[in-house]
Amino acid sequence: MIHAGLAGATGYVGVELLRLLRGHPGVQVTALSADSTAGRPMEALYGHLAGLIDQAPGPTTAAAFEGCDVVLMALPHGASAALAGEMLDAGIRVIDLGADFRLKDARSFERWYEVEHPRQDLLPQAVYGLPELYRDRIRGARLVANPGCYPTSAALALAPLVKNGMADLDFLVLDSKSGLSGAGRKTSLFSHFCEADGSVAAYAVAGQHRHTPELEQTLSDLAGRPVRVTFTPHLVPMKRGIMTTAYTRTPIQDLSPLYEDFYRDEPFVQVRSETLPATGHVTGSNRCHVAPRFDARTGRATVVSVIDNLVKGAAGQAIQNLNLMFGMDETAGLDLVPVYP
Amino acid sequence: MIHAGLAGATGYVGVELLRLLRGHPGVQVTALSADSTAGRPMEALYGHLAGLIDQAPGPTTAAAFEGCDVVLMALPHGASAALAGEMLDAGIRVIDLGADFRLKDARSFERWYEVEHPRQDLLPQAVYGLPELYRDRIRGARLVANPGCYPTSAALALAPLVKNGMADLDFLVLDSKSGLSGAGRKTSLFSHFCEADGSVAAYAVAGQHRHTPELEQTLSDLAGRPVRVTFTPHLVPMKRGIMTTAYTRTPIQDLSPLYEDFYRDEPFVQVRSETLPATGHVTGSNRCHVAPRFDARTGRATVVSVIDNLVKGAAGQAIQNLNLMFGMDETAGLDLVPVYP
Amino acid sequence: MIHAGLAGATGYVGVELLRLLRGHPGVQVTALSADSTAGRPMEALYGHLAGLIDQAPGPTTAAAFEGCDVVLMALPHGASAALAGEMLDAGIRVIDLGADFRLKDARSFERWYEVEHPRQDLLPQAVYGLPELYRDRIRGARLVANPGCYPTSAALALAPLVKNGMADLDFLVLDSKSGLSGAGRKTSLFSHFCEADGSVAAYAVAGQHRHTPELEQTLSDLAGRPVRVTFTPHLVPMKRGIMTTAYTRTPIQDLSPLYEDFYRDEPFVQVRSETLPATGHVTGSNRCHVAPRFDARTGRATVVSVIDNLVKGAAGQAIQNLNLMFGMDETAGLDLVPVYP
Amino acid sequence: MIHAGLAGATGYVGVELLRLLRGHPGVQVTALSADSTAGRPMEALYGHLAGLIDQAPGPTTAAAFEGCDVVLMALPHGASAALAGEMLDAGIRVIDLGADFRLKDARSFERWYEVEHPRQDLLPQAVYGLPELYRDRIRGARLVANPGCYPTSAALALAPLVKNGMADLDFLVLDSKSGLSGAGRKTSLFSHFCEADGSVAAYAVAGQHRHTPELEQTLSDLAGRPVRVTFTPHLVPMKRGIMTTAYTRTPIQDLSPLYEDFYRDEPFVQVRSETLPATGHVTGSNRCHVAPRFDARTGRATVVSVIDNLVKGAAGQAIQNLNLMFGMDETAGLDLVPVYP
DSSP states (O other): OEEEEEESTTSHHHHHHHHHHHTOTTEEEEEEEESTTTTSOHHHHOGGGTTTOOOOOEEOOGGGGTTOSEEEEOOOTTTHHHHHHHHHHTTOEEEEOSSTTTOSOHHHHHHHHOSOOTTGGGGGGEEEOOHHHHHHHHHTOSEEEOOOHHHHHHHHHHHHHHHTTOSOTTOOEEEEEEOGGGGOSSOOGGGBHHHHTTOOEEOSTTTTOTHHHHHHHHHHHHHTSOOOOEEEEEEOSSSSOEEEEEEEEOSOSOHHHHHHHHTTTOSSEEEOSSSOOBGGGSTTSSOEEEEEEEETTTTEEEEEEEEOTTIIIIIHHHHHHHHHHTTOOTTTTTOOOOOOO | OEEEEEESTTSHHHHHHHHHHHTOTTEEEEEEEESTTTTSOHHHHOGGGTTTOOOOOEEOOGGGGTTOSEEEEOOOTTTHHHHHHHHHHTTOEEEEOSSTTTOSOHHHHHHHHOSOOTTGGGGGGEEEOOHHHHHHHHHTOSEEEOOOHHHHHHHHHHHHHHHTTOSOTTOOEEEEEEOGGGGOSSOOGGGBHHHHTTOOEEOSTTTTSTHHHHHHHHHHHHHTSOOOOEEEEEEOSSSSOEEEEEEEEOSOSOHHHHHHHHTTTOSSEEEOSSSOOBGGGSTTSSOEEEEEEEETTTTEEEEEEEEOTTIIIIIHHHHHHHHHHTTOOTTTTTOOOOOOO | OEEEEEESTTSHHHHHHHHHHHTOTTEEEEEEEESTTTTSOHHHHOGGGTTTOOOOOEEOOGGGGTTOSEEEEOOOTTTHHHHHHHHHHTTOEEEEOSSTTTOSOHHHHHHHHOSOOTTGGGGGGEEEOOHHHHHHHHHTOSEEEOOOHHHHHHHHHHHHHHHTTOSOTTOOEEEEEEOGGGGOSSOOGGGBHHHHTTOOEEOSTTTTSTHHHHHHHHHHHHHTSOOOOEEEEEEOSSSSOEEEEEEEEOSOSOHHHHHHHHTTTOSSEEEOSSSOOBGGGSTTSSOEEEEEEEETTTTEEEEEEEEOTTIIIIIHHHHHHHHHHTTOOTTTTTOOOOOOO | OEEEEEESTTSHHHHHHHHHHHTOTTEEEEEEEESTTTTSOHHHHOGGGTTTOOOOOEEOOGGGGTTOSEEEEOOOTTSHHHHHHHHHHTTOEEEEOSSTTTOSOHHHHHHHHOSOOTTGGGGGGEEEOOHHHHHHHHHTOSEEEOOOHHHHHHHHHHHHHHHTTOSOTTOOEEEEEEOGGGGOSSOOGGGBHHHHTTOOEEOSTTTTSTHHHHHHHHHHHHHTSOOOOEEEEEEOSSSSOEEEEEEEEOSOSOHHHHHHHHTTTOSSEEEOSSSOOBGGGSTTSSOEEEEEEEETTTTEEEEEEEEOTTIIIIIHHHHHHHHHHTTOOTTTTTOOOOOOO
């Protein structure tokens, strides 16, 4: 039985980890931490946990995780790195669900996140935890950087084309639509019900979003040369889910075989060749549906991918990484049918 | 391993049974049936099942369920009774998620449902499957009538007061708010997105809803004398969930101890004494939260209960009944944290 | 042309006043004030006003409204009373959309709102601005207390029965369902999109809500003796709308004629005798639909009423009052077809 | 006073025309027609019209519109053309809100709509009713083809760039997000509440949507040479609104002046240079907000436009065209503040 600690257990990603790990046969959550909410019973914070989680989270300190085999960190960017270092020094493995170890280049991190990187010495050992692309490295990792939600959906949409040299790298447009849980539980005007409901909003338009360098890093790695993309995130009036609609030029017309081949053995990626995905098709599950389509009129491909941002885009992918790191069945705790409707 | 058949597998309750039973350690679904959609792959009907359910449902016939230990039937009212009889004759136990066996009085069924009862000879052996009230009878049952969603939420809200003689039986008002999945997958104008979104609608006002006699039957049984209630169902723009706000007069002021005592050993009922429940607190789970409150100004009690209509109000309760009928742990397959947010 | 000032123009009620008054043939908005947001252009606060409102609101002071004929105040409770006094002294009429002048009894105000009443000397001249009940008094008023949203929907649901002595005053239950705009634009956890969407929540259960004494005051006035009610507000995942489902015992069976007679000449109240109302039927309009139904099984009436909380429950009713106060056509600026869907 | 007839008055566009025309000072609706719902009172079809529209729509025949000055047709494609011909012969002007006269090339119509064009002889006189681009032609028109909702939002997003030769015509990607009212009132599985809520769906991906040739026709006309675009429509869980996110390469960096200049005198187009639009910013109004942004990293422009699909995308634009055709103030009946929130 793996003993896992959760740092930042009282955000939406934290309680999603609690939900998923309760059904995991090989992992026991032995430590919970929070910040401003530390010390309050989970039930007072989350009505849905009434009667289910007795443990009140303590403050986020290194001592809180003594005895853990692994700590999953769902903390604001800049807050994970120092704690991660302490954990690694103590022989505890780390899965960071924040942004601190996602970008290989510390200068890029500092430019996009506008803070100094607290532990750039750890960057070389950090493995980018997208199992469909980097499974082998994850297996041996002690520090995994769990990918962002948008980059996960974007990478899985384009990887087969880019990896096979079939995408025009000068024509990459990624248009993403996200539910509001991606913005977390902290209140703000744009996530106020009356502002968000019944409305679609674009934000961070024209290369302003911090996930841009992350998804360019992955696509560049797949392409073998630096690529630039146009990426636009949108907020859609729903709680969970991300759809990325990806556009590129391509010389091949028959995209389904390419995708089916690429994802043949993936337990969580489903190629949709006949029908089109909707974000509701993956809610509550670690699954990603990908639908590649070719338009002969234009010579361009449109690829639609969907994930649940809190699962494959965060907590579920972290558990998938945990399973790989500890040699367990990759699907342990994650063999879930999506909640529908 | 129990072999279960699902009759009516392609409605919302059917696919919820598939979702929940996939995680059940002691049950295997060995037969699926449907009606108009029989023969089509599940993936063509439900995108979320792509890659998860290979079996295409066949037509709903007795032969389809040969070899099953139990059949769960999610069929329109009037359609279960005949099939149920055939199953019982073949030694197969039945859990009927429809209305055919809920009312003990066939004339009452015929008055409210406006069809002749196809098998009233089976009524005496049918057990009303609300485990919190009738657990012992369910254990020995061969035919269980799974309760309606509104009656489940109403009965759990009022049972402690009524059973203990603490409710004024001449002052029982039940105001329920339901998500739209209760109306099923068949399209209709009132469940058309643009008609339902952003709007609350009352329907079957003033004693018109077919669940009225069912909840009166349960409350009468608890009270030991016939009771009449005023019950109003409402449709709320959400997919899942039922809240029932119940009103009565009561002589006792301190309601929490009464409720906590009544539900002390119940694995799925949570009394909320400090904070108030919302339907979102139980989504995707078999849980029921109940919050009793007393108003000293008026001498009246207001009790708020919430369930997920597709789980505790349908598929989950059916599995809870199945577990009891087959001597398994009552929570097997149902030990789920609600999906939040 | 009446010159109107808006105090508190940057909340949801304030911008709804701006929307409705733009179409009013006899009123011009000549002064806008705000508090924390004073000085910022409306477009920076509300994208939907870009290009429509050039005026930036100033601070809320008496001087700001010099030259106005009337000031409409949409301020937090306790904040209107002092300003209202200054306005009245300056010969400017006041419509207060807040709670300060709704309760005739200052002690009741202080008990429920937990602040001292700043200007109880003004209470005698304040007229409760529910035109369907108090039209004549409003015509001559210099200070109108615009009713709360819940009390408006509740009073219109029950007035015909209570006024005619046809309601059992010991059996009055009001179950209301509201959209979230009633809670205003200030962010809070319960109105955070991910907390509110897909969920119904009860709050202020068992006589805790501040609108309770207000609606009891109106019903007591209609009944000619003090009455107590049980009132429960609920939050429903929608932006606008309130439905009140009212329950009472009644000796008469044929309710429609009573209601149609009572509301015969009302321009904004529609009795629904054939079909049932939904909140979506009145969105964006000053209309109220009321559907009374009798249940012969129980001898009880269920009456369903719907309004748009921001219009008939706030801004629209204020303009209706303004029209009456200034001798204009009562429907001026309010002859709007609801926005549907 | 212009006498207007509405053919197809009982769909969502029809009742939106009724809403808007009620507030129009120079137009009176003198004839209503419907098809399957003809003869039923509007109140039975639409609860929100109870007490507002007494007229029951008759069947859709030429005789129904005798005496009208203009007929607005909201009919399924293929159904308008014959009636339009009869109207024109009778000297009645026509605004067709359907697709029959939008494409100049009858073969293109037949290829995309898969029906023979019933009256291609009328195509030469049909004017494409996008006032911001074709105002002068509309003024003299007797037959106006009211644009589709997607093409309206797309054309207004890109017109300033394309018209000025500042868009790379080999890099035009249009990603649109629509509310569900665009799909009309006819029930279907994809617009069933439980299928649509909480989910984003892509459809008609990779050049399958019928609006593709229409928006290419407009952009080609602006560019002075044939252009091809990649267009993807998406369904978002909201009732009204379309956002189009348009992508192109451009040599100019400072886009706002270009857009502000292009739309300087437009009463309904608002350039958003500071803040970004959301569809909720235009709900219920004829307004279009457009926000052009340049990304120096990539040399590409992202332009976001929003409209209310039922107003600027249908009924409101039709009235704008009507105003132009009859020499009235272009904003008559349309000077509305959006409904917010």
